[in-house]
Ligand code: HEM
């Protein structure tokens with residue numbers, strides 16, 4: 001699974017990095033999301049799904065690794 | 071034709087509880103047309119379902135925050151310039167972009183020592199004065215007021231005065247809308263508040279400090295007008311005091327009404343983060359979103375919201391009746407309620423969420439540790455709840471310890 005983030009869309013809520021600091025970060029310059037771990041291990045998948053579902057702007061999307069766009 | 075809703079179940083509550091019918095409305099008609107008598111300021115639809123609310127709040131292209139000229143109501147006397155909840159993209163994006171870096175969780179955590187100091191000062195003053203006390207002007211309002219002042223860069227000497235102005239605009243009688251003297255007093259206090267902020271902005275232009283206003287002026291000074299800065303600062307301070315103030319009254323109330331949860335809250339300090347989320351969900355102190363105006367016909371589920379129609383989203387209904395795995399009427403600080411939408415959803419998601427969490431995380435345990443015997447002096451049903459404001463709260467919170 002690969003994570004993509006839409007930094008235009010991100011509202012800077014800090015929610016993702018509060019729950020999963022190993023995976024997400026937030027820029028001090030523009031307050032928007034940054035990815036630390038774009039391809040998290042299988043053990044993280046469920047947690048990442050949970051965070052993506054809670055992101056207030058839907059800025060976090062999950063994609064199958066081999067597909068161009070899932 | 072869609073079924074119409076006749077009650078005002080979304081605007082009224084029974085203390086902290088939603089009216090019982092809200093859960094059934096939410097289950098049966100997650101998006102419902104509101105009859106004129108149920109409608110409270112001319113809006114047409116009420117969304118109470120999780121999917122419907124999320125769909126509407128995230129659709130900032132087709133739902134606007136700006137009332138069409140024919141729908142302007144109740145806005146008189148309010149600062150609207152600089153209020154992010156009155157902007158659509160791209161103007162919203164421009165203003166929000168300037169502010170977001172100041173509200174990241176990392177930036178906000180730096181305020182922790184200030185918040186602790188302010189909470190301690192308020193509790194010291196309460197303890198010194200002794201019981202009985204009204205927690206609104208002594209704790210619930212001054213904590214976010216003083217924190218907000220520190221954030222914006224209001225000199226400490228002025229903060230107390232400013233807080234008084236604000237508290238007198240906020241802590242008005244519930245029926246202020248019908249009492250002209252009360253309304254006049256509120257208007258005057260509101261004006262004094264804005265006049266002060268306007269002066270502060272001018273002074274910060276000359277001498278920008280390390281605070282939020284100073285930062286905005288240093289980094290974006292050429293792109294933002296004094297009127298915008300005044301509106302931004304008044305909004306931040308206003309929504310901060312009202313919203314965190316509401317939570318600092320209603321969260322203690324919820325805990326006092328659930329002694330088992332209060333005991334857990336005190337025995338297991340490691341639960342604090344999830345306890346705060348659960349309290350935000352349970353209390354839902356902003357029960358409804360700001361109205362959204364359809365800019366085109368929008369299909370939501372099996373209904374069509376027509377161009378120009380107004381829809382209100384019940385955050386309370388979603389938080390209380392619609393979250394997967396969360397039964398309606400229990401407060402349980404051991405559960406994961408992080409899916410709540412007490413801070414809204416979409417691009418207008420509360421800018422002050424991290425700041426609110428920090429204040430609640432510090433102030434709530436401190437209150438109960440300082441006064442372990444804290445209790446209300448009147449039954450909770452006799453408190454005067456504010457049903458006429460966008461955020462829910464009480465005017466007076468009388469306690470002893
Ligand atoms: C979640 C958002 C907000 C909630 C729940 C909220 C709630 C309230 C409430 C309850 C009052 C008290 C009295 C009244 O109804 O007139 C009030 C007054 C006020 N609000 Fe808000 N507010 C919010 C956001 C804002 C924003 C974004 C602004 C930006 C301009 C703002 C500025 C003010 C000001 C300056 C007053 C007091 C003075 C006056 O009446 O002119 N508020 N608000």
Ligand code: HEM
Pocket residue numbers: 153154155156166305306307309310311313314317355356358359360361385411412413414415417418419420421422423425426
């Ligand atoms: C526990 C306390 C709070 C609650 C429950 C709360 C709730 C909310 C909600 C529900 C919204 C979205 C309204 C909508 O979309 O219709 C919102 C927006 C907003 N809140 Fe809060 N709020 C709280 C504290 C604060 C604080 C402390 C601040 C200021 C520092 C603040 C500033 C704002 C601003 C500026 C917006 C508009 C954001 C935008 O339009 O981009 N709030 N809040």
Ligand code: SF4
Pocket residue numbers: 005009010011012013014015016017024026032033054055056057058059060
């Ligand atoms: S949760 Fe979503 S909106 Fe919030 S910081 Fe992360 S990506 Fe941005």
